[in-house]
Amino acid sequence: xxxxxxxxxxxxxxxxxxxxxxxxxxxxxxxxxxxxxxxxxxxxxxxxxxxxxxxxxxxxxxxxxxxxxxxxxxxxxxxxxxxxxxxxxxxxxxxxxxxxxxxxxxxxxxxxxxxxxxxxxxxxxxxxxxxxxxxxxxxxxxxxxxxxxxxxxxxxxxxxxxxxxxxxxxxxxxxxxxxxxxxxxxxxxxxxxxxxxxxxxxxxxxxxxxxxxxxxxxxxxxxxxxxxxxxxxxxxxxxxxxxxxxxxxxxxxxxxxxxxxxxxxxxxxxxxxxxxxxxxx
Numbered sequence: 001x002x003x004x005x006x007x008x009x010x011x012x013x014x015x016x017x018x019x020x021x022x023x024x025x026x027x028x029x030x031x032x033x034x035x036x037x038x039x040x041x042x043x044x045x046x047x048x049x050x051x052x053x054x055x056x057x058x059x060x061x062x063x064x065x066x067x068x069x070x071x072x073x074x075x076x077x078x079x080x081x082x083x084x085x086x087x088x089x090x091x092x093x094x095x096x097x098x099x100x101x102x103x104x105x106x107x108x109x110x111x112x113x114x115x116x117x118x119x120x121x122x123x124x125x126x127x128x129x130x131x132x133x134x135x136x137x138x139x140x141x142x143x144x145x146x147x148x149x150x151x152x153x154x155x156x157x158x159x160x161x162x163x164x165x166x167x168x169x170x171x172x173x174x175x176x177x178x179x180x181x182x183x184x185x186x187x188x189x190x191x192x193x194x195x196x197x198x199x200x201x202x203x204x205x206x207x208x209x210x211x212x213x214x215x216x217x218x219x220x221x222x223x224x225x226x227x228x229x230x231x232x233x234x235x236x237x238x239x240x241x242x243x244x245x246x247x248x249x250x251x252x253x254x255x256x257x258x259x260x261x262x263x264x265x266x267x268x269x270x271x272x273x274x275x276x277x278x279x280x281x
Contacts, residue, residue: 001021001022001044001045001048003019003020003021003037003038003041003044003055004019004020004021005017005018005019005063006018006019006020007063008083008084008087010065010080010083013065014059014065014067015064015065016056016057016059016064016065016080016083016084017037017056017057017062017063017064018037018054018055018056018057018084019037019038019040019044019053019054019055019056020052020053020054020055021044021045021047021048021052021053022044022047022048022049022050022051022052022053023048023051023052024049024050024051024052025050025051025052025094025276025280026051026052026053026054026088026090026092026093026094027047027051027052027053027054027093027094027095027096027276028054028055028056028081028084028085028093028094028095028096029043029044029053029054029055029095029096029097030055030056030058030081030095030096030097030098030101030102030104030105031055031057031058031061031098031101032098032099032100032101032125032259033099033100033101033125033126033147033197033202033205034061034147034148034150034151034184034195034197034202035061035062035098035180035184035197036057036061036062036063036180036183036184036196036197037055037056037057037062038055038062038179038180038183038184039098039180039259039261039262040053040055040096040261041176041179041180042176042261042265042269043096043261043265043268043269043272046269046273047269047272047273047276050280051094051276052090054084054088054093056080056081056084058077058080058101058104059071059072059076059077059080059201060072060197060198060200060201060202060204060205061196061197061198061201062183062184062196062197063196066198066200066201067200068200068204069200069203069204069207070204071204072200072201072204072205072207072208073204073208073211073212074103074104074107074208074212074214075107075212077104078104078107078108078111078112081104081108082108082112082115085115091115092114092115092116092117093115093116093117094116094117094118094119094120094276094279095108095109095116095118095119095120096120096122096272097119097120097121097122097124098122098123098259098261099122099123099124099125099126099258100124100125100126100127100205102121102122102124102125102127102214103124103126103127103128103212103214104214105119105121106119106121106127106214106215106219107212107214109219109221110216110217110219113219113220113221116221117221117222117279118221118222118223118224118275118276118279119221119222119223119224120223120224120226120272120275120276121223121224121225121226121242122226122260122261122268123226123227123228123231123232123233123258123260124225124233124242125232125258126205126209127213127214127215127241128213128214128215128241129209129210129211129212129213130209130210131210132210134210135210138203138206141206142202142206146167146168147167147168147169148202149163149167150163150164150167150181150184150185150195150197151194151195151197151199151202152192152193152194152195153188153190153192153193153194154192154193154194155192155193156193157185157187157193159193160181160185160193160194161181164181168257168258168259168263169257169258169259169262169263170262171257171263172263174262176262176265177262177263180262184196184197215241215242215244215245215246216245217245218245218246218247219245219246219247220247220248221246221248222248222250222278222279223242223246223248223249223250224249224250224252224271224272224275225239225242225246225249225250225251225252226252226254226260226268226271226272227251227252227253227254228253228254228255228256228257228258228260228264229253229254229255229256230256230257230258231256231257231258231260232258239251250275252271252275254267254268254271255267256268
């Protein structure tokens, strides 16, 4: 099933692009850093017979607007999601959030508990505040985080593909992975190729990690924490905040790495569907 893409104006100079599939009990998908809504294509196809699936390109990503660095506070992201939910006339939604987006999902659930029926957190990352003294290391972090290599620039699209095929999220280079990568790339004004993910968004998101934590109070929303066997959350220390603050938490081990929706979509889709079925209308 091909998604329908629409655009929601948020202000005179800011818009949110989003995709929809299917109809039924609504579920919103929130992609991770440097990704976009179309990475959820396989999951949406598997759920669209019984769910309205909504996948925004979060600000700074994909086809959505690219505001300046100060405009990536987590609460701005949750305000975008709240506006989108009102626009779609949805009283409440299930939320599936990957990596960095889990932070926005948790803040949204805390601020608007009546809006979020259930949460699926996929290998969360950068959820809580990191110490301010680490800020000078951000330029090093930008260069060393492998998934940010797709930002480019690259002399040709083929050169970009060659780099992408070495990265964990595109390991195996399936049709789903190739499609997701292509949808996130564009040719720049100088003829070179790079990601649609904005440098301002990269910088703004990392600044937000210094200022705001996603888990600071108890949340009663039913939550599934999906933990890929080769993911980022493998120790009890990493899981402690989720166990402390999420009162209705389920831990589920799944195959794959930090991007299970791209590298192990069948098992991932089933894990999400099983959880949503329990909490369906």
